[in-house]
Structure formats: C-alpha cells, structure tokens
Amino acid sequence: MIEVRSLAKSFAVPARRGGWRRVRRAGDGTAAPTAGVDGSRVHAVVDVSFDAPDGRITGLLGPNGAGKTTTLRMLAALIAPDAGTMRVDGIDVVARPRDVLARMGVLSDARGLYPRLTARENIVYYGELQGMARDAAEARAVELARRFEMTPLLDRRAGGFSQGERMKTALCRALVHDPPNIVLDEPTNGLDVLATRALRDSLRWLRTPDGGAKCIVFSTHIMQEVERLCDGVVVVAHGRTVATGTVDELLAKSGQRDFEEAFVELAFAAERVAAEPVA
C-alpha cells in the first residue's frame, strides 16, 4: 500500500559555468509554480498525489518530463521532497527511509548491473544488502530466475547481457527480498515485444494472491501498457496529478473512446491550466 499526498520538489538550476550574467527571474513571482523553469529553480514535481492499493497495478502515466521519475525517486528515499507526505504500508518515507526500503522493491530508471559479476551474484548481493542470509538469497535467486525464465543466465557474467536480459536481472534483483510493494520506473524501455509480454505476465502474476498480492506502481508513457495492465491510472502532467481512475473512468471523464485521445485531452487540459495565470 503506497499513499502519496501533495508531493512537491524543485531543484536549483545549476549555475552557468564561466557566465557572469545572472539568470533573470521569470514572471513577478506571484504566479503559482508550474512544472518547468521558474527563475533559478526547476519545478520537477508540483503537486502529485495518488494511492496504490495492494493486489493492484497502478500506472503512473505521463509524458516525458512530467515528473514521474522524480516522484519515484522521492518514494525510494533517494531525494527528499520539499513538501508532501509519502507512506508505504503506513510508514513515513522521510522519517524511516530504511524501513520503507526493506518493504519495497524498486526498479529505477538507472538499472546498471555489475558486469563482472554473474546474474546470480548480482541478485544475491542485493539480497544480502536487504538483510537476507546468503543461502536464502541464493534460493530466492534460483526461484526468481525460474519465474522469469532466465535460469540459463544465472551463472553468466552480466557484461554480455542483452537489454532484455539486463532488465530481467535487474527486476530479480529488485524483488529478491520478496517485497510487498513494487515500484517500476518505465520497465519496458528498450524491451522487445516478447520481453515486454513476459514482463507483463510476471506483473499480472505478482498482483494475484498466488504471487503475493503485491502493490505495484509502474510509471510509463506508453498508453498500451496502461490499457493492458493497469487496474488504476494516475495521469501526471507538468508535475501535477491531473486525473485518476480506471481506464474506463478516464475515458468517460474525457469523453473520448480512444485511450490515447483521452490521455492527450487530459494532459493538454493540464497544459492549458498551467499556461493560465491564477486569478
């Protein structure tokens, strides 16, 4: 169970090296912040809220630069939010980050493996860091490898892996401690059709009581992914949550029949709102 409320994060624009001109502040400073550059700060996330219940797949859908990755990084306690609260199974992320990380498996945007270690060693390393005994981690690696059909890969070094093999290994690594919450940042990036289908099947299985009824949050900018997989959708644009609901609810809300059109309508509406000054 993941609850996110009114999350906000801005970053300082890196100082221009060698430049002496000061960056002019845009606007008069009274407008409500929108995602984008405002004077010396970039507002990556302005107001994101969503609930992701157990046993369901929640899709975080948004165009590039909407603030999905920043949101997930905050959820993984990698960066501290400026405002808002995040709770994972009732535990506050900012106050007790390590307790949260023990209950969460994250497949982040960066999914680098250690090329000189085998897939098994890569997975077991994370298991041990999660506090598992070595034997338990080894057993879990074998079990996950079977589940994701990568047993032959286990004792090969990760250096020569294909994109799909790397993804699978990274996913096993994130799930090694059998976390009740799973967060995936654009997991299908760079995967071919077969690998994408395999991943989808795995996620569906993880959602079932057999698979542990996990709470799964996954970010993407691909409509089909959401349509085929998600029980709930959170549309994020310009750093804000602009709509939530099931695919059908969102279709109804936007008055469109095609989900892609619905998404564009919702995101475009957000853009119009963002452009209008607050009265």
Place this chain on the structure above:
Amino acid sequence: MKRSIGAVAIVLRKELRDALRDRRTLMTVLVSAVLMGPLVLLAISGLVASLEARAEQREVVVAGIANAPTLRNYLERQTYVVKEAPRDFESQLRRSTLHDPVVVVPEHFEAELVRGDVPVVEIVSDSANQRAEASTARIERLLGGFSRERALLSLALRGVSAQVLEPMEVEDRDLASTQTRATRITGMLPYFVMMAVLYGALNAALDTTAGERERGSLEPLLMNPTERWALVAGKWGAVVCVSVLIAVLSCFSFLPGQWVLRSDTLQAMFQYGPREAGLFILLLLPLAAALSAVLMAVAIRSRTFKEAQASSTVVVLAVSLLPLVNVFDLGGEAPWHLWAPALAQNTLMTRVLKGEALDAWQVLVPLGVCAALAASGVWSVARQLHQAAVK
C-alpha cells in the same frame, strides 16, 4: 549497528571480488608497478657493474698518443693500457657509443713540455654520456699524477724537497655507512613501492565510485536499506585491500630482484630483506588507506570513469612529485616532510633502507595525517553519495 557492520563486510566482499575479476587492469598494474621496480634495480646493477668493470680495466683512450711518448711512458708505468681514440670519437661520445672519455694530446706536446711551455691536454667527454662522465674524474687524477711527477722531478733536479710542492696532505674520510651509500642508488626503491600503492588504489577507487555512477548501478544500490556510511566503508575497505595487495607484491618483488644483482658491491650495500619489506608494508598501510579515500572522494564527483581519471590526475601528480623532494634532496630532511603524505612515507622508508631507527614521533605524525585524510575522504564520499546517484 551489527547489521551495518555486516553490510560493510558484504559490500567489501563484493567489491573485492569485482576488482579481482578485472584481470586486465590488475595485470597492467602488476606489470607496471610490481615488475618495474626490480627491472630498474636490474638496470642499475648492470650500469654499476659495467662502471666497476671499467674501473678495473685500467684503460685510457687517447687521441694523438704518438705526440707524447713521455705521457705514454707514464701511463704504462701506472699499468694502464693506452688505446688510440677512434677518429670520430666526438660523435661517438655524443651518441654514447663510446664509454670512455678521450684524452686529446696536441701535436707539439713533447716539445712544449721540454721547453716548459705548459701544453694543454683536453679530456673530452659528454655530460649526457653517463658512463664516460663517470670515468672523467679517474682520468683527471691520472693526468694530475703525471703533472705532479714532472714537477717533483724538476724540483729534485734543483735540489728542492718534494714536500715544498705538497705542504699539506689531503685524505678522504667518508662518514656514510655502507647502507647510507647504498641509498644513493637504492633511494628510488621506496618511490617505486609507493607508486605501486597509488596505482593499485587508483583503478579500484575510480571503479567503485565514478564507475558505479557511469554504469547506473549507484542509484539502485542506494535503494537498499543499508546505511550510507556502511556502503562507503565497505567500498573503501575493498580499495585499501587491493592497494595493499599490490604494495605487498611490490615490496616482496624486490627480494628476488636482489638475487640477480650483477654488481657485487651493490649486492653488499643493498640491505633489503624480509624485515625491511615488512617495515615498508607497515609504513605504507596508512598511506594506502588515505590515498584510497582521497581518490574516492575526488572520483565520486565525476560522472564517468574518464572524467574521474582526469580529476584524479591532481592526486596522482601530488603523490608522484612530493617524494621527489627527497630524491633530489632539496634542502635535506626537514621536519615538515613528516606532515606531507607520500613524502613522509618516502622519508621513513629511506631511513629504513639506511638502517636508521625510527622513533615514535616519526611514525605517529604520518599515521595521524593519513588517518585524518582517510576519515575526511570517507566522510566526503558518504555525504556526496545520494547527490551523485541522481545527477
């Protein structure tokens, strides 16, 4: 806390395994850092042996010896073999293909000598030609002897005592022990060992920080419930281990190295046994710890391995150049030397080679400096870690 210490061990083990699997880098470091020292030692011993052989040969190369039968007579009486210089001796000396200085006798030497006109004899050498240069002093002394003999003979003919010409006698007394003298030649040994520590640490330090960023594995690593300091401590421990491993190999590589020394004198002077090797390693441990931490602190600020290599050049340069203060003996040993890392270790290792005792202060000061450097390096990496992961 217990769990964090467990995590340190887990990270350390993984990083060590990772570093030791990087065979190509390890081999490069081993070849350059570990084999280099003994090879240089061998080369030096070859040079010394050839100088010794030259000194024993008692040969003198003269251009125009036919013009000076008196000189030839004198040289032969000193049991020297006189060799006629090749025609192009100047260019040969420049090219270092001729290894003896050449005595050039003018055409009218004999006549001028008899008239008392002070003929000029040149000793031609090239200061870039080390072997020829080494023999110049010997030849100068030899020719000086000839002058003195002539002078004594002239005085004796006039009934003057020889002591008038030499009212004072000069004798050499060298205070240096055999070992001290040897350090003039073996003084570069600590330098090589220190470079082994540096290059041993360099790759591992860069790989565990900037390399981790470049691969995109730092961000997922930080999504484990492990304390930052435990991650950094584990990584640092592994880098120190690799560096010390290379240092140990390097220190011990000089042991078999000295068996093949070709010069007997050098072998007698070169006091480097297991005890010295052990002391070297003890002295190098804190340096390895400090260097690893500093290199990691520099590298974590770089996004890529390549960028990290560029920025760590400063550290590499400092460590390579500081000991040269000793090698070139700029102003002798000064108290501040102990406070500069690398220079302090070089000073202390040189003392070990000279067979001098180390007092507690001399050991504690560099130890303290290195501990402070290591602590601040590790702290800086831990502080930088999260920022580095997301940028």
